[in-house]
Structures are given as C-alpha cells and as structure tokens.
Amino acid sequence: MGAVLLLVLLSGSSLAGKGYSILHDRVVVRSRAHWEGWTFPQGTLEIGEEGVRPKFVRKNVNACLDAGRFVHEVDKKQVDLFPGAWYDSKERKWFARGGIMRAGSNPEGAPAIMDGDPGTFWEPNLDDPVGNWWIEVDLGRLVCATKIVLKFAEQGDPFLQFKVFTSTGERAFELSSAMNYVLAGQTKGPNKTKKVFEFELSPTEASDENWVGRAVQYIRIVVTDSDGKRAELVTEQEYRSLPPGWRGAVDYIWKVAGEERVVTKEEYEDLPPEQRGGIRYYRRERPRLAELEVWTLGENVALDILKRGGSASDPNKMAVPAYAFDGLLTTWWKAAAYREVGYGAGWGLLTVDLGSKFWIDTICYVLKRGKYTEKGVLNGYCTRVSDGSRAPDGSLIWERISPKSREIIWDDMWRLADRFEPRKVRYLEFRNLDILEKRPRTYTPLIYAGNVGELQLYGEGYVPEVVLTSPIIELGGPKNLTSIDW
Structure with missing residues (x-):
C-alpha cells in the first residue's frame, strides 16, 4: 500500500490556508482538517487525528x-x-x-x-x-x-x-x-x-x-x-414482582365435568370450593x-466509481453504462452484442476506470430479466483488467480474467461470477459476445441486448495506491525548500 503526495506551491501574501499551516520556517500538514482539505479519490483513505492511511477494503461485511x-x-x-x-x-x-x-x-x-x-x-x-x-x-x-x-x-x-x-x-x-x-x-x-x-x-x-x-x-x-399475555406460567409471588409491563394474563380455572374452563374473577369466587381449579399467573411476552x-x-468497490472520479463508457450513446454500477436492479445497462462492422459496430464494449487501484479477486454479474421477447441474458462475454501499466505505445496492458469458456454460454443464467487470484485493478473491460449468433443477424442491437443490472467487484486489502493533491500552498514570498519529512 502507499500514498503519493503532490504539493502545489505558490509565492504570495497569505501565510495559511485550508489543507496546511505555516509555522515559522515550516509548512505543516498534520491534522484531520488539513488532510480533508486535500483532494483524493473518495473512499480510498481513512483520515484520523494522527494522519492518513489507505482504506482497508473488507470481505464478509x-x-x-x-x-x-x-x-x-x-x-x-x-x-x-x-x-x-x-x-x-x-x-x-x-x-x-x-x-x-x-x-x-x-x-x-x-x-x-x-x-x-x-x-x-x-x-x-x-x-x-x-x-x-x-x-x-x-x-x-x-x-x-x-x-x-x-x-x-x-x-x-x-x-x-x-x-x-x-x-x-x-x-x-x-x-x-x-x-x-x-x-x-x-x-x-x-x-x-x-x-x-x-x-x-x-x-x-x-x-x-x-x-x-x-x-x-x-x-x-x-x-x-x-x-401475547401468556408467554410463561409463573407463581403468584413471581407475578407480583414483575414490572407492570411484564405482567400477563391471570386465569381463573373452573373445573367441571372433567374439563377446565377460564372464567372471570367474580364467577370464580362464586364457585363451590371443589370446582375451583386454581388461579394461573402468566408473564407477558416481550x-x-x-x-x-x-x-x-464484501465491499463492492464498483459502487462509487463516479464519485471517485472514475468512468464507465460504451460507444453506444443510447446505452447508460453507469446503470451497471448504481447499486440497483431496477436500472440496467443494455449491452448490445459486440460486432466489429455494420450498424452498432463497437457497441457492447464497456470500459471502466475505477478511479483508483484496488485488490480484486471476484467479479459478479447480476442480469435483469427482459420483457416479452427480450430475454436479457448473456450469450457470452470476455472480461479483461489492467492495473494501469502501459505498453511502449502508451496503450494499457490488459489481462484476461474470464475463462475462455465464458465466450459461449449455453444456458440462460441471470447470476454469473468470475473468481481469480487477487490482483491490482484500476481498469476493466467487458465485451458482450454472441459467437454462436443466437441473435438474428438482422437484429436491432438494443432489442436483443444483455441486461446487465449490476457489475460488482470484490476483494480484500489496503487500497494499493492513493494520490493526494494539496491545495495551492501560498508561502508568502520566495522560499527555499530544503527537505520534506513525514
């Protein structure tokens, strides 16, 4: 785990500001109020009076x-x-x-x-x-x-x-x-x-x-x-010692013809002694x-993508990929089957920036049942992840984490999951596939789309890296900085 601190310095007239204090010959950042004045991806830090540290993302929550x-x-x-x-x-x-x-x-x-x-x-x-x-x-x-x-x-x-x-x-x-x-x-x-x-x-x-x-x-x-009023049979002494709200029923028993019947107190007192079956006291049920x-x-780190400054995009402008990360199954991303040519080319390719790196080992796909002729299932898919590393040409280096068998899904399923060894993930790419062309070649992409209600990401561990950026620190004039200590 780690944190990257970016200081933005400016010579000026002010000697203090939100996110820092200037004490004599030092710029000091140490209180909760100071750190809260810095910018960083939401939900990736734990801030206390003693300082900051990357958040620990938990399983079994x-x-x-x-x-x-x-x-x-x-x-x-x-x-x-x-x-x-x-x-x-x-x-x-x-x-x-x-x-x-x-x-x-x-x-x-x-x-x-x-x-x-x-x-x-x-x-x-x-x-x-x-x-x-x-x-x-x-x-x-x-x-x-x-x-x-x-x-x-x-x-x-x-x-x-x-x-x-x-x-x-x-x-x-x-x-x-x-x-x-x-x-x-x-x-x-x-x-x-x-x-x-x-x-x-x-x-x-x-x-x-x-x-x-x-x-x-x-x-x-x-x-x-x-x-109700007959939760437990108690003695008269126990009944009298109960708080008023705990006192239940008092039953007066009439024994007649081999049977027991509950009567009122007045009726009980009028009975001959041989027909009096006793008084029963009950504690009331609470x-x-x-x-x-x-x-x-665990904690689904996909929920706060937009709040962290991340993003979710699909070339299809009519689809709303953010619906796959809003925590609701009453909304969904309509994932068209990916094709490289023709109408809708490129649609169904979801690219996600989590806004920060996380340790991930499980991805869950929750699908929304469609209406009428629209099933909403996936006929296949491919999921890749990246920790943000770049190839020599500047492109992201991707790693496939969904097994090859996921490219063709034979049965209709509305709950899917991929599990793999924990790895650092910053970016995710999901491609909705229809290799067997279960959907007609002439289909309108959004009519036969897969309805991805939620795409959830789980893992455990400290956020691997957090970048904190200070507000502009005004030094009050030209200064020579000789060291940074933490």
Missing part, C-alpha cells in the same frame, strides 16, 4: 451497518413504499436513503435493529394486532448476500414464529407497485428460547457454479404468531429483535 450511507433512485411507481422518499426537482427523480423502510408497528424503534448495538431493540407495540408486526429494511444498494442473521434481546423474548423475505426491488407484477419478495427463512415451529437465527441464502435465479449467495436489497420480517445482520461477499 454486514451490509446493515452502513445502509444509511447509500442514497438511491426510487421507481416512481413505488414511491408510496418509501415514506422517507424525496423528490429532486433538478434531477426530476425520487430518491430514498438506506435504512428502515417501513414498519407496521412502532416505527420509531425500528432503527435499533441496524445500529450494531445488541443492547437496543425493536419491540412491536403489544396493543397492535400481530398482523401489524412486520418491518422492512432497505440496504441502500443491491448486495450479494450469503447469510441473514436475527439476534433477539437478552432481556426479552424471541418472536414465537416469523418469516424472513428478501427482494431485489423489482416489482411483483408489471402493473403493481408491490415488490417481489422471496422467502429466505422461517421458524419451523413455536420458539420460546432460541435467541439467534441464521439463514443461509441461495440464489433465486439460474446461476453458474461460481455464484454464491443471493442478490438482495430489501428484507421483510413478518411475525406470524405470538403468545418480543424484542436486537439486531438484523445481512452478511455479504
């Missing part, structure tokens, strides 16, 4: 913890599903921020399940019907999730029975605003003791052998049953979900 960092576009037909959505008049689009999307009960307490603190929790309003005990989470971007974990509070009860669903954000039906949710896990019977549930995720679409997990952006948790964890392959 809980996507709930930073969901609020992501803002995404909302389908205008689904705006009602996002109570916190807002309209940007300049962009003429609706947007929402990741986090709690909706809750059928106690929405104020819902954010506690995403704060990483096991001591906080979401508890549905006990006076609400169980049918309202549900919660929806927006991760802020599409992730490749491998596991969902629910952790219930130590001081409380787990949900007696519940189900967990996931969604990519796609609509259930073309004319519907509802999202298409798919079951991810559920209880297999009433549960009163287990406090941690883990649900391994498998793909919901046809996928290749390298794909792991499930494409997910939204999670819906639905409580399906509760013991269902409390402390944490929701959505474990993913």
